[in-house]
Amino acid sequence: MRQRILSWYRKHKRDLPWRRTRDPYAIWVSEIMLQQTRVETVLPFYERFLHRFPGVRSLARAREARESQVLAAWSGLGYYRRARNLHAAARALVRRHAGRLPEDRASLLELPGIGEYTASAIASIAFGRAAAAVDGNVIRVLARIGGHSGRRDSPALRGAVTAMAESLAQGPHPGDWTQALMELGATLCLPREPLCVRCPASRFCVARLRGSPERFPEAQPAVAPREERRVVLVATSGRRVLLVPDDADERATWTLPYARLGASTASKAARGLLSRLVGNAGPDPDRAGSFRHRTFSHSLTYEIWSVELRGHPASNRPAPPDPKRPQRPGSLWATSHELERLPVRSHTLKALRSLDR
Numbered sequence: 061m062r063q064r065i066l067s068w069y070r071k072h073k074r075d076l077p078w079r080r081t082r083d084p085y086a087i088w089v090s091e092i093m094l095q096q097t098r099v100e101t102v103l104p105f106y107e108r109f110l111h112r113f114p115g116v117r118s119l120a121r122a123r124e125a126r127e128s129q130v131l132a133a134w135s136g137l138g139y140y141r142r143a144r145n146l147h148a149a150a151r152a153l154v155r156r157h158a159g160r161l162p163e164d165r166a167s168l169l170e171l172p173g174i175g176e177y178t179a180s181a182i183a184s185i186a187f188g189r190a191a192a193a194v195d196g197n198v199i200r201v202l203a204r205i206g207g208h209s210g211r212r213d214s215p216a217l218r219g220a221v222t223a224m225a226e227s228l229a230q231g232p233h234p235g236d237w238t239q240a241l242m243e244l245g246a247t248l249c250l251p252r253e254p255l256c257v258r259c260p261a262s263r264f265c266v267a268r269l270r271g272s273p274e275r276f277p278e279a280q281p282a283v284a285p286r287e288e289r290r291v292v293l294v295a296t297s298g299r300r301v302l303l304v305p306d307d308a309d310e311r312a313t314w315t316l317p318y319a320r321l322g323a324s325t326a327s328k329a330a331r332g333l334l335s336r337l338v339g340n341a342g343p344d345p346d347r348a349g350s351f352r353h354r355t356f357s358h359s360l361t362y363e364i365w366s367v368e369l370r371g372h373p374a375s376n377r378p379a380p381p382d383p384k385r386p387q388r389p390g391s392l393w394a395t396s397h398e399l400e401r402l403p404v405r406s407h408t409l410k411a412l413r414s415l416d417r
């Protein structure tokens with residue numbers, strides 16, 4: 061079965077940029093970007109990031125004052141903690157490993173941002189070590205092949221699948237094997253309608269032999285997204301717009317000022333935001349539209365309120381939010397040119413786009 065899956069992988073694998081390289085740094089970057097993010101989303105960011113930071117040392121050299129450049133190169137990918145960790149890990153590599161990635165799982169695991177799954181993926185793909193990378197996709201593939209029942213989050217299922225994965229990881233071509241399992245999960249062994257007729261493992265697959273592969277693993281109970289209403293403030297001064305570091309994102313990104321709408325009215329909340337940031341003088345914000353935004357856990361409705369503060373001394377210079385000084389007020393009047401270079405949250409882009417700036 062292992063052999064068949066490997067042959068299928070070699071023939072049908074998608075041509076992805078991190079599969080054209082043997083550079084451990086480039087493979088590491090790909091695995092970090094692919095955490096929680098789909099392949100299609102990662103593709104444009106990946107090449108751009110490697111172009112900007114082609115190796116461990118160039119990434120490590122982006123020191124504190126320039127960490128914003130690392131975050132900016134990451135801008136749009138989300139989960140900025142990953143970019144922070146990548147940067148911190150690059151510096152640790154220079155300090156402790158002569159600027160190279162270590163080859164074994166245990167040393168990889170000591171680096172920020174590298175957990176069990178990613179350590180195994182890097183050890184096998186970049187260094188040909190036998191290591192089992194088990195994520196949600198691999199759990200699905202192996203639960204089906206092995207006919208292991210249970211919910212995806214159940215320790216019993218994870219245990220059964222991990223044992224299977226570790227045994228299968230032993231053998232020739234560990235890196236291809238790791239990626240072959242990922243590829244099966246991404247392209248054929250799909251959650252709802254698996255394409256078993258094309259699957260190299262179908263004749264071995266217990267779930268298929270039982271006639272119901274899509275029932276493995278058992279569904280998690282659905283959690284309804286939480287509804288929340290927010291106001292978002294677009295305060296402009298000439299060609300500049302007011303941004304603040306986002307507390308919800310560890311101040312790693314910039315956002316238009318926003319607030320949750322509780323009991324108070326939207327106009328009051330918008331005025332409150334404005335007065336906290338630039339004082340009470342001047343005009344009140346007006347309602348300028350609304351948009352909806354879905355996240356993993358929330359269904360958000362944003363009301364946009366805008367205000368033009370003519371003649372406001374919009375002069376502070378862009379500086380990265382400093383994680384060591386979270387009390388810093390640190391608002392920033394950004395031009396559209398600066399906006400393009402700053403890491404900003406997608407709700408900010410949505411709000412600005414909907415105002416057609």
Ligand code: ADE
Binds near residue numbers: 078
């Ligand atoms: N997801 C995580 N790692 C991956 C890889 N190397 N190729 C495709 N998808 C992945």
